[in-house]
Amino acid sequence: MPKITDQKKDAVRMDILNTARNVFIQKGYEAATMKDIVTSSGRSFGGVYLYYSNKEDVFLDLLRRQYEDMALDFASEKQMSAWCRFEQFMGEQERRVKEVDSGLAPCMYEYFIVGRREEGRRKLIEDRYQAVYGSIFTFIYDGVQRGELHPSQPVETFVHWLISFMDGIFLESIINGFERIELVKQFDFLRTVCRSILKPIELEEYQ
Amino acid sequence: MPKITDQKKDAVRMDILNTARNVFIQKGYEAATMKDIVTSSGRSFGGVYLYYSNKEDVFLDLLRRQYEDMALDFASEKQMSAWCRFEQFMGEQERRVKEVDSGLAPCMYEYFIVGRREEGRRKLIEDRYQAVYGSIFTFIYDGVQRGELHPSQPVETFVHWLISFMDGIFLESIINGFERIELVKQFDFLRTVCRSILKPIELEEYQ
DNA sequence: TATTATAAAGAGATCAATCTCGTTTTTCAA
DNA sequence: TTGAAAAACGAGATTGATCTCTTTATAATA
Structure with missing residues (x-):
């Protein structure tokens, strides 16, 4: 009898990531704290730590997901010179x-x-x-x-x-x-x- | 009746800086701590804090003194092409x-x-x-x-x-x-x- | 609607670093 | 040699961040 769907879990993750992203952008990686992420996401330490075990973990998930920043999508436009x-x-x-x-x-x-x-x-x-x-x-x-x-x-x-x-x-x-x-x-x-x-x-x- | 000459003071400063330099090089700026600097200089917190009031203070003095790192000495060799x-x-x-x-x-x-x-x-x-x-x-x-x-x-x-x-x-x-x-x-x-x-x-x- | 497993909350224990301040040591001038 | 002023010491107070753990809320199922 589990209680939350995988979809819901993913939605929570994305929500945490979205606010964490803003925190990182505004404060920088070193200056950002888990407390900032917890607060800005409108959650509790318990709530966030259920999904991520530390700041680096959050950041790496962010990086993994939007690797396009600085990575290059050469897939398209193969036909041009x-x-x-x-x-x-x-x-x-x-x-x-x-x-x-x-x-x-x-x-x-x-x-x-x-x-x-x-x-x-x-x-x-x-x-x-x-x-x-x-x-x-x-x-x-x-x-x-x-x-x-x-x-x-x-x-x-x-x-x-x-x-x-x-x-x-x-x-x-x-x-x-x-x-x-x-x-x-x-x-x-x-x-x-x-x-x-x-x-x-x-x-x-x-x- | 002061007790220490300015020369001596400068020598202490330089000694602290020299060991601090190694600490920074080995650990990096963020990872280095005042404790590292205190320990590696063979002094005490009191002794170091008499000369510098925090890590940034030490680092900036280092930068100021060896600005040549990354700065450029164009003074010499004016005569060459x-x-x-x-x-x-x-x-x-x-x-x-x-x-x-x-x-x-x-x-x-x-x-x-x-x-x-x-x-x-x-x-x-x-x-x-x-x-x-x-x-x-x-x-x-x-x-x-x-x-x-x-x-x-x-x-x-x-x-x-x-x-x-x-x-x-x-x-x-x-x-x-x-x-x-x-x-x-x-x-x-x-x-x-x-x-x-x-x-x-x-x-x-x-x- | 009651049960129960899980999610979420958040107070506080823990850890690590900074920096102070009362004490001890050193140094120089008398 | 001694005494006073400054230098050096280092234990511990302070701060701030992390992460845990107990408690509370929630939601699906029976």
Whole structure:
């Protein structure tokens, strides 16, 4: 004779997560406390601890569910040209950076940097890097295979380099704000540089 | 009848700072405690609190004193060509990234990201950005003025962009380790890209 | 409607870190 | 040598966050 349906349980979980998300965004990962999460969710310690056993547990469930923050959905738009996809990707990143304060990315950086020595987090960091690297690499490599891109440098290195730049620009936007660092100009500049490296076919005549 | 000379006081300060530095490097800023600092310095709480009133106070004194970590000494070598100086700068950065684990940089990132909302830290972050931006800009701009560089893009944007990249590569090295991200190749790649943007005079003939 | 298993509540025990303050030690000048 | 002022000590008071555990409420079934 159990008393609550799995659906209901999931609804409670989602409700806790939704308010926890706001807590993390507003206070940051380190500054947020379980008490904040308990209070803002309108529940009790008992109620929340029934679902999550600590702050990290809540945060990891959040991350798992909205992995899209910083992860990349390359599934769609397979039919467009490699360079178009690349431009779309850059636009997407630019948009994400601008809205960085209203997402979990700043908390992720906190979580990864502060916990850089902890085994579990190292694993997560590594997995995330491989996933991001893999999806960007595949998508550019496809463009090369199809003869749409003629990169002047090894794609492997280019991808590592692009990730470094993206991480840097996220970090700078978080701590300095995107106006001070001239985000828009940096992105335009980066697009130009990338084009001159990847050499998309429709532009070769202009070289 | 005071009892201790200012020199002695400074020596004690330095002694505390030296051991505190190791504590921060080994444990990270957030994980380090005053107890760690007290213990590792072979002193008592009373003894340490006579000089510093909390962990942040110790850390800020450390930062102030070894600002060179991440700051840039452009004072020397004014006579060399702009491109040589740039290459030297890049080499210096590459070296710093490789040794990032044995310096305070990881703690700085912790301190800045976790405290991104605190007024005092915001100010520090801003000052640091302006200082770094200013010194890189000046040094490249000088090269342009002297006719040694012919940048194909606005220098302002280039500098913002370079800082983003450097911060990104520091961050990636801290959380992923520099082997995984192919640091050396990234730097070689970056040098090539920068050369094609800054167009140093001795290379124009090869274009 | 009564039963009962489970969910939720929330007071308080526990833990860990900070920092103070009364005591002891040191150092220098007389 | 001694005495007084400052330096250093370190036990313990304070704070704040975590998480448990007992109690209370709820909801499905019989």
